[in-house]
Each structure stands twice: as structure tokens, then as C-alpha cells.
Amino acid sequence: MKIYDRPGFPNAARIRIVLAEKGLDAAVEYVPVDLIAAEHKQEAFLKLNPSGVIPVLELDDGTFISEATAISEYIDNLDGNPTLTGASPKEKAIVHMMQRRAEAFVLDPVGIFFHHGTPGLGAALQAYKSPEWNGREEWALRNRATAMSGFAYFDEVLARSSFLAGDRFSIADITLYAGLLFGDVAGVQPANGLEHLAQWRGRVAELPSVKGRSGQNLLPEDLRRLGF
Ligand SMILES: N[C@@H](CCC(=O)N[C@@H](CS)C(=O)NCC(=O)O)C(=O)O
Numbered sequence: 001m002k003i004y005d006r007p008g009f010p011n012a013a014r015i016r017i018v019l020a021e022k023g024l025d026a027a028v029e030y031v032p033v034d035l036i037a038a039e040h041k042q043e044a045f046l047k048l049n050p051s052g053v054i055p056v057l058e059l060d061d062g063t064f065i066s067e068a069t070a071i072s073e074y075i076d077n078l079d080g081n082p083t084l085t086g087a088s089p090k091e092k093a094i095v096h097m098m099q100r101r102a103e104a105f106v107l108d109p110v111g112i113f114f115h116h117g118t119p120g121l122g123a124a125l126q127a128y129k130s131p132e133w134n135g136r137e138e139w140a141l142r143n144r145a146t147a148m149s150g151f152a153y154f155d156e157v158l159a160r161s162s163f164l165a166g167d168r169f170s171i172a173d174i175t176l177y178a179g180l181l182f183g184d185v186a187g188v189q190p191a192n193g194l195e196h197l198a199q200w201r202g203r204v205a206e207l208p209s210v211k212g213r214s215g216q217n218l219l220p221e222d223l224r225r226l227g228f
Pocket of ligand 1: 010011040052054055066068069115125
């Protein structure tokens with residue numbers, strides 16, 4: 001299997017955590033995609049994923065699978081013992097629902113704010129993003145507000161259960177965790193006092209599949225090019 005991604009990007013981190021949870025990191029060859037040079041918007045990459053985003057999984061038979069959730073489901077089911085995407089029909093449905101909420105309430109709006117309300121990944125990629133228009137700033141700020149409400153919503157969920165979909169760590173938690181990492185970079189952070197969310201984040205950060213993984217840090221060369 002090959003994974004096309006870039007270390008340190010939130011959707012790349014989702015897959016890297018799934019692979020670590022399943023003990024499959026060594027089974028994968030990583031192919032770096034230069035997001036800052038907009039490599040993922042060029043024809044060669046668009047043939048792999050017409051959405052023009054990473055991550056993409058390439059199977060040994062040449063099949064390309066994109067969308068972090070689809071890739072996660074594939075990896076989780078490979079050993080016939082899904083632990084991150086639900087085992088029973090009810091668990092699967094609840095994980096799916098909460099995962100989608102984590103995307104829609106936090107990860108996606110943080111991404112919109114990052115790309116449209118900040119300089120994002122720089123000039124080369126900005127050319128592929130939305131043009132300047134009068135409503136752009138308001139749209140970015142609305143998405144930041146959506147993410148802030150999402151943080152509060154998940155704080156309430158986590159007051160009632162250990163993880164987003166119940167007692168078990170799942171891809172829903174991984175998506176929200178990636179959203180929080182992305183939020184740190186984009187300047188969209190939970191309000192003070194969301195204690196359940198903060199405690200959950202601390203617990204997730206300590207998981208062996210998450211803790212100290214270099215794949216969660218942006219490459220130094222990328223940081224330099226972005227002016228950090
Ligand atoms: N819905 C996609 C989102 C993937 C995504 O947005 N990936 C980011 C990197 S974390 C990306 O490629 N961004 C580049 C861009 O937006 O041009 C998924 O679940 O895989």
C-alpha cells in the first residue's frame with residue numbers, strides 16, 4: 001500500500017493514527033505531496049484524486065482510494081476486526097454519525113477559515129482557492145464561529161461519555177483531534193472552560209498511536225517556506 005500525503009497536515013495525521021492503531025505503519029510506503037507548491041492541484045495528482053486533496057491510498061492492485069473516512073474504513077477492516085469504525089450495525093452507525101459531525105462542526109470549518117481567512121499555505125496554493133470577493137471575510141469568520149460552536153457541542157458530548165461515539169476510541173475522535181491540531185495552527189481554539197473537551201484531548205494525546213509521532217509535525221522545510 002502507498003499513502004500520498006504530507007507529514008503534519010491534519011488529514012494526513014488522521015490516517016497515520018489509524019495505521020498506528022492497527023499496527024500497520026510499517027506496511028505502508030509514504031509518497032510525499034508538496035502542498036505548498038500546489039502539487040495536488042496539478043493534472044498528475046488530480047488523476048489519483050479529482051478532489052485535489054490528500055490523503056490518497058493506493059492499493060497494490062492499483063486502486064486509488066481518497067477521503068480520509070473511506071481510507072480509514074478500509075484499513076480498519078483489513079484484519080476482519082474493526083476497532084475504530086464500529087463492530088455492530090449500531091456501533092457503525094454511531095461512529096459514522098459522530099465522525100461526520102466532527103468533520104462538519106470542526107475540521108471542515110477550521111479548514112475553510114485557514115484557507116480563506118488567513119494566508120493559508122501561501123501564494124502558489126492561494127491561486128487555486130477562492131478569489132477575492134466582498135463576502136469572503138464574513139464567510140471565513142462564520143466558519144470560525146461554526147467551529148467554536150462545534151467545540152462547545154463536543155464538550156457536552158464528552159461530559160456524558162469517554163469518547164465521541166461511546167466508551168471506545170474511534171475515527172470520530174481521530175477526526176476531532178485532527179480538527180483541534182488544525183485549529184491551533186489556524187488560530188481557532190476552544191473557549192476557556194470546556195473542561196470535558198480539554199480532558200479528552202489530554203487523554204487522546206497520550207495514546208501510543210498519537211503520542212510523539214513525528215507525522216503530526218509540519219516538515220521544517222514547509223514551515224520555512226511559509227515564513228515561520
Ligand atoms: N474530505 C477530505 C479532505 C482532505 C483535505 O482537505 N486535505 C487537506 C490536507 S489536510 C488538503 O489536501 N488541503 C489542500 C487544499 O485544500 O488545497 C478527506 O477527508 O480526505
